[in-house]
Amino acid sequence: MTETLLLQFAxxxxxxxxxxxxxxIFFGKKLSKKSSLVGLTLIGSTLLLSLIIFxxxxxxxxxxxxxxxxxxxxxxxxxxxxxxxxxxxxxxxxMLVVVTLVSFLVHLFSISYMExxxxxxxxxxxxxxxxxxxxxxxxxxxxxxxxxxxxxxGLSSYLLIGHWYEKTSAANAAKKAFIVNRVGxxxxxxxxxxxxxxxxxxSFDEVFHGLSLGILPFDSTAWLTAxxxxxFCGAVGKSAQFPLHVWLPDAMEGPTPVSALIHxxxxxxxxxxxxxxxxxxxxxxxxxxxAYIGVITAFISATIAMAQNDIKxxxxxxxxxxxxxxxxxxxxxxxxxxxxxxxxxxSFKAGLFLGSGSVIYAxxxxxxxxxxxxxxxxxxxxxxxxxxxxPITFWTxxxxxxxxxxxxxxxxxxxxxxxxxGTLAFSDLTGHTLIPIIAFTVAGLxxxxxxxxxxxxxxxxxxxxxxxxxxxxxxxxxxxPLIIFAALSFFFFYSPSPTSASDGWFYNxxxxxxxxxxxNVSAASxxxxxxxxxxxxxxxxxxxxxxxxxxxxxxxxxxxxKKINPEKIMNTxxxxxxxxxxxxxxxxxxxxxxxxxxxxxxxxxxxFDFKIIDGIVNGVAxxxxxxxxxxxxxxxxxxxxxxxxxxxxxxxxxxxxxxxxTGKVQSYLAFAIVGALMIFFFFN
Amino acid sequence: xxxVVSLQHFIFVSAILLSLGVYAILTxxxxxxxxxxxxxxLNSANINFVAFSRFGGMDVNxxxxxIFVIFLAACEAAVALAIVLNIxxxxxxxxxDEVATMKD
Numbered sequence: 102m103t104e105t106l107l108l109q110f111a112x113x114x115x116x117x118x119x120x121x122x123x124x125x126i127f128f129g130k131k132l133s134k135k136s137s138l139v140g141l142t143l144i145g146s147t148l149l150l151s152l153i154i155f156x157x158x159x160x161x162x163x164x165x166x167x168x169x170x171x172x173x174x175x176x177x178x179x180x181x182x183x184x185x186x187x188x189x190x191x192x193x194x195x196m197l198v199v200v201t202l203v204s205f206l207v208h209l210f211s212i213s214y215m216e217x218x219x220x221x222x223x224x225x226x227x228x229x230x231x232x233x234x235x236x237x238x239x240x241x242x243x244x245x246x247x248x249x250x251x252x253x254x255g256l257s258s259y260l261l262i263g264h265w266y267e268k269t270s271a272a273n274a275a276k277k278a279f280i281v282n283r284v285g286x287x288x289x290x291x292x293x294x295x296x297x298x299x300x301x302x303x304s305f306d307e308v309f310h311g312l313s314l315g316i317l318p319f320d321s322t323a324w325l326t327a328x329x330x331x332x333f334c335g336a337v338g339k340s341a342q343f344p345l346h347v348w349l350p351d352a353m354e355g356p357t358p359v360s361a362l363i364h365x366x367x368x369x370x371x372x373x374x375x376x377x378x379x380x381x382x383x384x385x386x387x388x389x390x391x392a393y394i395g396v397i398t399a400f401i402s403a404t405i406a407m408a409q410n411d412i413k414x415x416x417x418x419x420x421x422x423x424x425x426x427x428x429x430x431x432x433x434x435x436x437x438x439x440x441x442x443x444x445x446x447x448s449f450k451a452g453l454f455l456g457s458g459s460v461i462y463a464x465x466x467x468x469x470x471x472x473x474x475x476x477x478x479x480x481x482x483x484x485x486x487x488x489x490x491x492p493i494t495f496w497t498x499x500x501x502x503x504x505x506x507x508x509x510x511x512x513x514x515x516x517x518x519x520x521x522x523g524t525l526a527f528s529d530l531t532g533h534t535l536i537p538i539i540a541f542t543v544a545g546l547x548x549x550x551x552x553x554x555x556x557x558x559x560x561x562x563x564x565x566x567x568x569x570x571x572x573x574x575x576x577x578x579x580x581x582p583l584i585i586f587a588a589l590s591f592f593f594f595y596s597p598s599p600t601s602a603s604d605g606w607f608y609n610x611x612x613x614x615x616x617x618x619x620x621n622v623s624a625a626s627x628x629x630x631x632x633x634x635x636x637x638x639x640x641x642x643x644x645x646x647x648x649x650x651x652x653x654x655x656x657x658x659x660x661x662x663k664k665i666n667p668e669k670i671m672n673t674x675x676x677x678x679x680x681x682x683x684x685x686x687x688x689x690x691x692x693x694x695x696x697x698x699x700x701x702x703x704x705x706x707x708x709f710d711f712k713i714i715d716g717i718v719n720g721v722a723x724x725x726x727x728x729x730x731x732x733x734x735x736x737x738x739x740x741x742x743x744x745x746x747x748x749x750x751x752x753x754x755x756x757x758x759x760x761x762x763t764g765k766v767q768s769y770l771a772f773a774i775v776g777a778l779m780i781f782f783f784f785n
Numbered sequence: 786x787x788x789v790v791s792l793q794h795f796i797f798v799s800a801i802l803l804s805l806g807v808y809a810i811l812t813x814x815x816x817x818x819x820x821x822x823x824x825x826x827l828n829s830a831n832i833n834f835v836a837f838s839r840f841g842g843m844d845v846n847x848x849x850x851x852i853f854v855i856f857l858a859a860c861e862a863a864v865a866l867a868i869v870l871n872i873x874x875x876x877x878x879x880x881x882d883e884v885a886t887m888k889d
Contacts, residue, residue, distance in 0.1 A: 764885035767811055767819070774807060 104167045107583040111187055113196060113269060114147045115236050118204075122229035129222025136222035137212045140229060141205070147232070153196040159610055166190040169244055171302070177574035182300050188242035191610040192440065193445045196239040196374060199444055200367050203451045204232045206582035207362040210455050213578040214358055214462055224264060224299050224356070227267055230255035238374065244293045245303040247375070251289070252333060254368050255282045261363060262355040285338020289375075292331030295324060296382075299507025309381050313617040322384060329387035333394075340372025340424045343398040347687050349421055353413040357461060360413060361454030365420050373427045373443045379434055381617040385624040385703040392527065393430025396539050400423030401685055403546040406683035407553070411479045412457045415554050420507065422543060426520055429540060434630045436613035441602060442516035445595065451503040452586030452687055456498040459575040459583065460484065460558060463491060467571045481554060487561040490572040493580045497587040502555045502704045504590040506548035506651045512590050513603040514645075516659045517544065517703055519634075522641035526633030532626045542650050548652025556660040600642065631758040794837035802829035803858045816869045816879040820862065 121143040125136050132139060158167075170186030208228060215224055231694045234257055237250030255278075263275030296305060296586075299318040300311045318324040325763035336342065341349035352364045363369070375385075376391065382390065399422045406418035406468045423446050430439030457479075464478035476483050488495045504513035521544065524537040574580065588594075596605030640672045680686070761772075802825050809822030831851040838847020873879050 766881050766884075771811055774811075 103411040104162070104165075107154055107157060107162075107167055107189060108169045108187065110150045111156060111189055111197075111240055114150050114154070114201070115183060115187070115233065115240055116322070117150075118232035118236065118690050120228045120229075122226050122233060125222050125226035125229060125759070129226055131458055132222055134221070137208070137215075140225035141208045141212070144201065144205050144208050144232060144610040147236070148198075148201040150213040151194075151201040154189065155194045155198045158189060158191065158235045158548050159606065163191070163295040165601050168306075170242065175743035177217070180318035181244055184243060184302070184304060185246055185618065186242045186304070187240040190713055192374075192377065193239055195607070196231075196442060199370075199447045200235050201237060203248050203362055203366040203447055204235075205255055206585060207358045207451070210361070210458065210582045211356070213357045213576045214458055215356060218263065218356075222774065224261075225710045227257055227260045227264070227308075228359075228362070231261065231363060231368070235371065237370050242305055243303040244296065244305070247378075248286075248293060251339065251371070251375075254339070254371060255286070258282075258295075258352070258363050258368055261359040262352045263642050264356055264359065265354070270353065270521065271354040273327040274348075274354040277354050281345050282338045283334070285334045287346050287462050288331045288337070289333025290335075290441065292328045292334065295319075295328040295331065305378065307322045309617045311320065312382055315619065315620070321702065322619060324619060326386045326622070327385045328370050329379075329383040330390050333383075333387065333391055336372030336375045336428070337394060338372070339427065340369050341398075341421050342372070342394050342425060342428055343401055346402060347684075347691065350414055350684070352409075353417050356460030357413065357454060360417070361451045361458065364417065365454045366451040369424055370427075370443045370447060373424065373431065375645070376428065376431050377436065377443075378442050380431065381614045381615075383624075383659060384618045384622040386622065388432050388624050389533070390432075390533050390694070392429050392533070392536055392564065395425045395427070395429030395432050395545075396524075396536050398422070399429060399543045399730070400425075403543045403550070403682055405684045407546065407550045408678060410482055411477070411630060412460065412478055412484075412554065412558065413454075415481070415550060416450070416453055416457055419453075419547065419551065422547060423450065423505070425542070426517070426543070429536065430523055433520075433523045433527035433536065434613075434624055435520055435526075435634070437608055437611050438516060438519035438602075440611055441607055442520055442597070444515045444607070445504070445590070447499040448589040449511075451499045452497060452590065453505070454582055455579070455582055455586065456494050458667070459491065459494045459579050460487060462466075462575055463487075463494075467568050471568065479555040483564060484558045485561040486559070486569055488559040490569065491559075491574050493574055497580075498555060500590050502551045506551050506653060507544060508653075510592055512592055512595055514599075515592055516643070517595060517641055518645050519602060521645050522634045522637045524742065525637035525641050526630055529637065530629065544645055545648035545652040549656050551599065552656030553651050553660055556656060560661060589690075601638070602762045644740065652702075663694070769776070792836055792840040795832055795840075798835070799832040801830040802826070802832065803880050814882050816872065817883050818871070819881060820865050823865075824858060824862070827854055830854060 121140050124139055125132070129136050166188055167190075168186065168188040170184045172182045172183045174183040176182065208225070211224065211228070215221055218224060231254065234253035238247060238254060241247050241250065245362060249620075258631045259275045260276050261278040263272055266272045268274070293303070295318050296308050299316065300308050302308060312325070337344045349364055349369065353360050356362070402418040402421035402425065406415050409415045409418060423442070425441045427442045427446070428444055428456055432439075435438040444609045459649035461478050464484065468474070468478050469477055500511070518600075521537070523538045523539055528534045528537050592599045595607050596602040598604055602608055613627055615627070625628075655665075659667055683689070763769075806822045806825030806827075806829060809825060810819050813819050813822060822874055831854050833856070834847040834851040836847075837843075838845065838850075841847070869879055872884055880882070
């Protein structure tokens, strides 16, 4: 196994999903039912290659970075070129497995979930182009390709959210996702351009190298901070961070497996991956911004998730909240823990979404059978008591819920605990105590709303006994992925110890990179941060277990034993409940500010167009018409008059003269003779 | 007064012939008659040629011109008669007054 072979495998991984897309988009109609098999086989082969790369990389090239770069564009004689290339480091190897595994299992799940869909093959084609773009983001070694694939991911997300575009809400959600993402992408683009104008290269390594030599954008650390925050804007859009998080909950209009793949496990994690990838260039100030954005996001969406009743909406807000956690983890300097949470979250959140998909599938079939089109199959108030009927779904869902709540023995516990320790360390080092306080609160809230969801869905009694009797477990294509994800949610895949991940292969493989920014603006050094984390590890574990336990207990007291009536609390604080269930009025706020402003600007511009521009054009037209009329009249009267006058006068004289022309030879002769005589007479 | 035939006599005769010819052309309605008038005019010109040749001291130049004119007159008569025949065929008359299509 050589490096070249690994690079060839990586290239194959990148392009196989594209091949899948091309085959399915062109021959999908012919393949119809077999489309899913084509997609599944091809993505399965990328999973296999990814596993090979993963094990080879970690076993034989543990500390190496395998890199391949070629020049794509050469701007003539100058030194400026645009290079493309791929690289494989440990982060890439891990992400390759995460993405291809989730993608493979989602393909498998979709086979029966999407059965009978009118655009079955197109669905799998779009999954293919999504996998292609996501793998591009992971494999690239430069900002340029990163940006290109970034946009491609946005496109495929748009296509998949709008899969059922006949529904207005789905079409709108797709547009919203696309436009909101674009807002973040403009920031990212600007950030990349700041770096390009300084270093004239897109390569991560060359930019970092330039920075470590002390070259700064426009010779100012402020510009470096700005570049960092602007690049982070891309992550804010794609990872649905405050204030651009509004698109992700709406994106749940797409098919549920898509939500699992794109809007839970992979695409939204791209933002986190981006932050991790360019981590060395963030200054301390930029990292503080990142940490605060993360913590604000985590808090806002956790509170919203408590008041939602749609199973997918709860999961969506929980995703936003967990993404906030990852971003916060990176922001406070816990590089490995933030990235670790991305990996563990990918498996249990994808599992949660697929589990909810399994529930919705079952509910939908029964409701469809009953010809009931009024009951919402996604509303958790219509569920309950599904535990006995869907045992596999229930048990796996329980594992995922334990993992996301941070209960020991799960992978979520390891990563979450480490992030929380990181926040404590951060507040020790910098004094930002608000971050750990909110972070722990959010951990409690997460445990609460996730158990609320679990209890309302699977425990208790179902509203309609007849309906419950008909509900049954989903087919094996849907339960197998759940079981695999559930298995991956246990600690032993990541670390030998259930309490700390620092001895596991993951922490060995993913090490926090050295910062390349000048020392006076860089965050705390790796050593001092590690020490602070170590110091706070016990506290963090104790606190996180306490808040998670409290959250779970409250959920059980309220929804299982029903000691507390949630309705009563709701009625005590009606405005708070409305505030939460209306999602902090973010959409309304944007409606009344950004969208209103855009619409007003558009209206003013339209008015300007219609009145001023059109007025000028019409005025010019009127003036030319009048001029043309005048000139036409002059033409008709004077010019034509003169011409006609000439013609008439000639005609008139002709009329006179023609009387001489009698046609009689003899009179002509007489004229000739008289004429001749006159000539003699006059000229003799 | 001796009866010497002088140049004036010739010119006088020629002038009378010319006048008669012109008169014939202008007054006759028959195309043949008009042609005959033209012949008269040509012959008056011939008399002038010969007379001027004789009295002007020029060898036979005038005579040759006269002979040319006679040739040409013959040709002209042939062509003209052909035209007249055609006119007759076309209009069924040789009356030049009625052949007035040139007017239109």
